Amino acid sequence: xxxxxxxxxxxxxxxxxxxxxEIGDFLIKTNIFEVSVGVSFLLSLLxxxxxxxxxxxxxxxxxxxxxxLFILSSVIGVLVAPDQTKAVGIFKGWxxxxxxxxxxxxxxxxxxxxxxxxxxxxLSLITVSVWTVLQKTGxxxxxxxxxxDANFTGYIDQNRFFGPFxxxxxxxxxLIPALFLSMPLFEKINNYRYKILLYFVYLxxxxxxxxxxxxxxxxxxxxxxxxxxxxxxxxxxxxxxRSPFKWHVFSGTxxxxxxxxxxxxxxxxxxxxxxxxxxxxxxxxxTVDLLPHNWLFGLGLGNFxxxxxHISLTDFPFQQFGLPYAVHPHNLLLAMxxxxxxxxxxxxxxxxxxxxxxxxxxxxxxxGPIVAAIFAVIIQGVFDTTYFKxxxxxxxxxxxxxxxxxxxxxxxxxxxxxxNE
Numbered sequence: 001x002x003x004x005x006x007x008x009x010x011x012x013x014x015x016x017x018x019x020x021x022e023i024g025d026f027l028i029k030t031n032i033f034e035v036s037v038g039v040s041f042l043l044s045l046l047x048x049x050x051x052x053x054x055x056x057x058x059x060x061x062x063x064x065x066x067x068x069l070f071i072l073s074s075v076i077g078v079l080v081a082p083d084q085t086k087a088v089g090i091f092k093g094w095x096x097x098x099x100x101x102x103x104x105x106x107x108x109x110x111x112x113x114x115x116x117x118x119x120x121x122x123l124s125l126i127t128v129s130v131w132t133v134l135q136k137t138g139x140x141x142x143x144x145x146x147x148x149d150a151n152f153t154g155y156i157d158q159n160r161f162f163g164p165f166x167x168x169x170x171x172x173x174x175l176i177p178a179l180f181l182s183m184p185l186f187e188k189i190n191n192y193r194y195k196i197l198l199y200f201v202y203l204x205x206x207x208x209x210x211x212x213x214x215x216x217x218x219x220x221x222x223x224x225x226x227x228x229x230x231x232x233x234x235x236x237x238x239x240x241x242r243s244p245f246k247w248h249v250f251s252g253t254x255x256x257x258x259x260x261x262x263x264x265x266x267x268x269x270x271x272x273x274x275x276x277x278x279x280x281x282x283x284x285x286x287t288v289d290l291l292p293h294n295w296l297f298g299l300g301l302g303n304f305x306x307x308x309x310h311i312s313l314t315d316f317p318f319q320q321f322g323l324p325y326a327v328h329p330h331n332l333l334l335a336m337x338x339x340x341x342x343x344x345x346x347x348x349x350x351x352x353x354x355x356x357x358x359x360x361x362x363x364x365x366x367x368g369p370i371v372a373a374i375f376a377v378i379i380q381g382v383f384d385t386t387y388f389k390x391x392x393x394x395x396x397x398x399x400x401x402x403x404x405x406x407x408x409x410x411x412x413x414x415x416x417x418x419x420n421e
Contacts, residue, residue, distance in 0.1 A: 001043060001108045002116065008036040008101060009398070010120040013128050013164060013174055015093070015390040016145050029089060033390065034097050041100040048107040063404065066351050071095060073344030074301070081300025090301040090388075098393040102401040111406045114366060115184040117398070122182040122201075125175065129204035132163040132171060136211050151324075161211040165391075172209045172217025173386050176224060177395045179205050180373040181402070183228070187365040216383035220376050228372035278322040279330050279383075285312060286329040290338060298341035304328060328388055332381025335388055348387075351400065352378065358403040366406045373399050 017032040074095040081087035105117060134140040135156070143164055146152045152162070160168040179202065189195050209217050289311045290299065299307050308326045312318050329335045337345040352374060359370040377386045377396060387393055 001040070001047065004036070004040045004043065005104050005108050005117070006120040008033070008040050008104065009117055010124045011036050012394045013124055013391045016143065016164060018145075031390075033394075034093065037097050037101045037104070040104040044104045044107040063354060066347055066354060067099070069343060069347040070340075070351060071099070073298075073340040073347060077298055077301040077340045077344065079300075080297050081303050082306070083302060087301040087303075093390050094388055094393040097390070098397040101394055102397040105398065105401045106405065109405060111364060111408055114402060114405050115188050117402070118182045118185045121178050121398075122185065125178045125182055125205055126201060128163050128171075128175065128178075129208040132161050132208040132211055133204065135161040135163065158213075160213045161208075163208065168212040169214045169216065169384055170389065170392075171212040172214050172220065173380060173384060173389075174391050174395065175205045175209055176217065176221050176376040176380070177373040177399065179221075180224065180228060180369040180376065181395070181398065183369045183372075184366050216380050219383075220380040223379055224372045224376040227375055228368055231368040231371065278318075278325055281315075281318050281322050282308070282326050282330055283334075285326075286331075286334050286338065291334070294341075295337055296341055298337060298339050298344065301339055304335075304338055328385035330384055332378070332384075332386050335385040339388065355400055355403045358407045362407050364406040366402055370399060370403050370406070374403075 011033040015031045015033040018029065019031070020027055020029040022028070074091055078084060078087040078091050109117065131140060141156065142149075142152045151167070155162055155168055161171070162168045163171050165171050165174070185198065186195060189198065206221065209221050285308050290304075290307060294307075305323070305327050309319070309323050312323065329338055333345060333349075336348050340348075355370065355374050359367045359374075373395075377399070380386050387396055
């Protein structure tokens with residue numbers, strides 16, 4: 001079962017291998033990732049009755065309630081959507097399937113062996129990064145579903161690369177959380193040569209983020225790495241009981257590095273503000289025209305582009321140049337509210353808070369990567385929509401279930417009791 005889950009996690013970014021089949025009068029569209037999730041989920045249900053009992057016995061109703069409220073908001077998003085067939089497909093791919101994956105991970109791993117999921121994440125990270133680098137060299141151009149689309153050739157002409165994804169901005173949204181979720185391997189690899197090799201391997205995704213030329217991605221990777229490195233630094237200082245003098249010297253050095261890095265980030269933003277007029281228009285239409293009338297139940301899943309197209313009919317420049325990029329509001333919280341309504345927004349915020357609370361309540365080696373990964377989602381979510389896509393929603397719920405597992409004291413205690421007996 002664990003190997004099946006490994007394969008499923010590796011396949012997260014390869015949802016574009018799609019196919020369909022008919023059952024009676026129904027045409028069911030799916031992809032290789034969803035099929036793998038479905039198989040691992042069903043087998044997990046079959047062999048994990050004790051896990052279900054474990055969840056019910058511990059009565060963690062707060063966490064269960066948050067997840068159920070979020071799912072309820074997505075069901076409402078289907079019901080209010082004008083195109084319910086499209087909305088059901090979105091519900092399946094962005095809500096149901098990721099939660100099924102999270103349950104499969106929960107059933108087959110615990111706080112002692114959760115680091116093992118970092119291996120398929122690392123392999124997937126390397127595959128996507130190499131794909132992107134090969135695009136830069138010209139050895140790879142576009143995938144089969146990207147062929148013939150002028151947008152992709154336009155990106156390549158601009159020296160912006162996207163790997164297997166739909167745009168360059170989507171590339172760092174996957175790479176950065178995946179980068180951090182693979183980092184627990186540093187704690188488990190004892191051979192220093194392999195550790196050095198891993199450091200060099202991580203240059204690939206960092207280079208791929210740069211190749212995307214996504215400003216939000218570059219800002220996110222800088223800030224998230226600072227958060228992670230500061231966490232690691234403080235842990236090392238604590239573990240080695242540094243003297244006050246050395247503590248202040250090292251702290252001062254890190255403060256200077258942080259200030260310089262933040263200066264770099266702000267300067268980078270200031271030098272590249274000229275290309276944001278389309279995004280500013282999307283924000284204006286979203287907040288001024290759509291949000292005041294749709295905050296309660298949202299627009300419905302998959303209806304944002306159609307809605308913004310309708311209210312901008314007289315804005316011909318936006319219709320021509322901006323509307324093709326208005327698939328999402330380019331802000332995570334706006335996207336939550338406009339897709340799922342206020343219930344979806346509130347439950348999502350509390351789920352993020354739950355992830356952070358869980359991470360900070362333990363000294364588990366997965367703590368730093370979880371915090372950095374969820375902050376990457378939050379930071380880039382200021383500029384982009386870092387949930388509403390197959391791979392991004394799957395990564396979010398992987399972060400969630402990992403945070404739950406590393407604080408699962410009851411299951412560890414049960415395991416110790418059995419061992420002692």
